[in-house]
Structure formats: structure tokens, C-alpha cells
Amino acid sequence: MGGRAIAQSESDLGFPRIGTPRNTCPPSVLSQMRRHTIAPGETLDSIAEQYDLIPATLLGMNPILRGDRLPVGREILVPPLNGIRITVSTGTTWQDLAEEYNIRADTLFEVNGCQPPSNTAFVPGVNWSPLSEEVETPIAEKRASAFAVYPLPNPVEAIVGYGWVLTPRSSSVVFHSGLDLPAAVGTPVRTVEGGTVAFAGTRNPYGNFVVINHRQGRQTRYAHLERIDVRQGQTVEAGDRIGTVGITGTPDSPQPHLHFEVRSNSDLGWVAENPLAYYETR
Numbered sequence: 001m002g003g004r005a006i007a008q009s010e011s012d013l014g015f016p017r018i019g020t021p022r023n024t025c026p027p028s029v030l031s032q033m034r035r036h037t038i039a040p041g042e043t044l045d046s047i048a049e050q051y052d053l054i055p056a057t058l059l060g061m062n063p064i065l066r067g068d069r070l071p072v073g074r075e076i077l078v079p080p081l082n083g084i085r086i087t088v089s090t091g092t093t094w095q096d097l098a099e100e101y102n103i104r105a106d107t108l109f110e111v112n113g114c115q116p117p118s119n120t121a122f123v124p125g126v127n128w129s130p131l132s133e134e135v136e137t138p139i140a141e142k143r144a145s146a147f148a149v150y151p152l153p154n155p156v157e158a159i160v161g162y163g164w165v166l167t168p169r170s171s172s173v174v175f176h177s178g179l180d181l182p183a184a185v186g187t188p189v190r191t192v193e194g195g196t197v198a199f200a201g202t203r204n205p206y207g208n209f210v211v212i213n214h215r216q217g218r219q220t221r222y223a224h225l226e227r228i229d230v231r232q233g234q235t236v237e238a239g240d241r242i243g244t245v246g247i248t249g250t251p252d253s254p255q256p257h258l259h260f261e262v263r264s265n266s267d268l269g270w271v272a273e274n275p276l277a278y279y280e281t282r
């Protein structure tokens with residue numbers, strides 16, 4: 001789960017608002033815990049399955065589940081994501097925890113409500129293990145293969161990266177949910193994978209904007225386009241031209257670029273992922 005971050009859903013398509021950090025940060029995972037009362041006949045596996053979690057997540061969060069039989073009638077806490085709750089000692093930074101758990105500091109920052117660490121924190125994508133409270137193994141990425149196609153004719157270095165960044169435009173720290181890939185206005189933009197066009201039109205701050213839904217609950221987004229060459233509902237193949245680079249909407253940097261996002265569908269809406277992860281693992 002490394003490199004994932006969560007963006008707040010604001011609409012059916014889940015566009016984060018750019019420029020106001022408070023609006024781009026979802027409530028912390030620990031504040032979104034649900035309560036489940038154990039019913040007769042339920043098992044650890046059946047409860048986990050009901051919430052689309054792995055059993056280890058529930059075991060880590062609820063010591064009363066670690067006995068031989070489930071205590072019927074008792075309440076347990078159910079987090080919205082797989083992961084563990086940890087106790088944080090005073091003075092520990094997200095960077096310290098990031099190194100300890102092998103996860104990005106900005107991801108920890110975001111799933112914990114964009115605040116400095118307090119007494120307890122949620123670490124997503126890590127398994128609770130019965131051997132020791134300190135031993136965890138990362139949950140295998142469900143992600144499929146890397147993208148075969150790059151959205152621009154040639155790979156380029158991003159001028160604004162993914163995650164919490166200081167934007168050139170606003171000089172404030174905002175969550176940047178994609179990569180800003182520099183390219184001249186008019187450069188063709190291609191879909192990185194086949195799928196269906198979920199949105200093709202104008203939507204600020206993205207300007208002329210294309211959203212494509214792919215298999216396995218994945219989605220890619222292409223913003224600030226000059227021209228759009230596809231229409232909503234259309235089927236596209238990997239490498240199909242969907243438009244051209246432009247400067248429409250409110251780009252995060254003044255230099256012409258493609259704002260490119262990768263998201264995957266989850267209970268929390270469309271979760272932004274680091275697009276680089278889809279190209280480095282090839």
C-alpha cells in the first residue's frame with residue numbers, strides 16, 4: 001500500500017479541491033471507526049469479509065477477538081482500511097514512523113487527519129501479527145501490472161510531484177494528487193490503459209479534463225488539456241490519443257504540463273495513488 005494516499009470525495013467523481021489543504025484532507029482513519037456488535041454464529045472471517053478487511057486487521061484492533069471463541073454481544077471497532085493502530089511516543093515524527101513501517105510519510109500524515117502525530121496513529125497496509133505487536137508484514141499490493149503506455153510521447157521528470165508539495169502557484173503546502181508532466185501545448189496525450197471514458201469536458205480547476213475507468217477499479221485522469229479528442233462513454237485502447245496538452249483550468253504550475261492522476265476505487269471513494277509506482281516496477 002506504500003505510495004497510496006486518500007483524497008476526499010467531493011462529488012460523484014471524487015475531485016479533490018486544489019489549493020486549500022483543509023479541504024483536501026479527509027477525516028482521520030481513526031475517527032472513521034465503525035462499531036460492530038458480534039452476533040451469534042459470526043466468525044472472525046465472516047466479520048472481516050463483511051467489511052472487506054483481512055482478519056488480522058480486526059485482531060490487531062480488538063484484543064477481545066484473540067481468544068478461542070468470539071464474545072457474542074460485545075462491540076468491536078472496525079476501521080475503514082486494513083492496517084494497525086499504534087501507540088506513538090512523544091516527539092516521534094511521521095518521518096520516523098515512515099521509516100519504521102516502510103510507508104510514505106505523507107500517506108501517514110494524510111490518513112491521520114493531516115496533523116502531527118498524537119498518542120495513537122493508524123498505519124495503513126500493515127498486518128497485525130500474533131507473534132509480536134512489533135512484527136508486521138506489508139499486505140501484498142492488489143495492484144496489477146504497470147502501465148504499458150506513457151501518457152506523453154516521451155517520459156519526463158515531473159515539475160510537481162505526487163503528495164504533499166509546495167506549489168509554485170500558491171506557495172502553500174497542498175496535497176497534489178498526481179504528477180505535473182511538462183510538455184509543450186499541443187503535445188498529444190494518450191490513455192495509459194484501455195477502458196471507458198467516464199468524463200470528458202470542462203471542470204475547474206482541471207480545465208479540459210478526461211477521466212478514464214479501467215479494469216480492476218482503476219482510473220486515470222488527464223487535466224488542463226487544450227483539446228479533448230474523446231467523448232463520455234467511449235471505449236478506448238491503451239495508447240489511444242485522448243487530447244492534447246494545454247493550459248486550461250487552474251494549473252498548479254505556470255509551465256505547460258499534463259496533470260496526470262491514477263486512482264483506485266475503495267470504500268473511501270477514488271483513492272489517489274502515486275503514478276510513478278506504475279512505471280518504476282516494470
Ligand SMILES: [Zn+2]
Pocket residue numbers: 160176178179180251252259260
Ligand atoms: Zn497538477
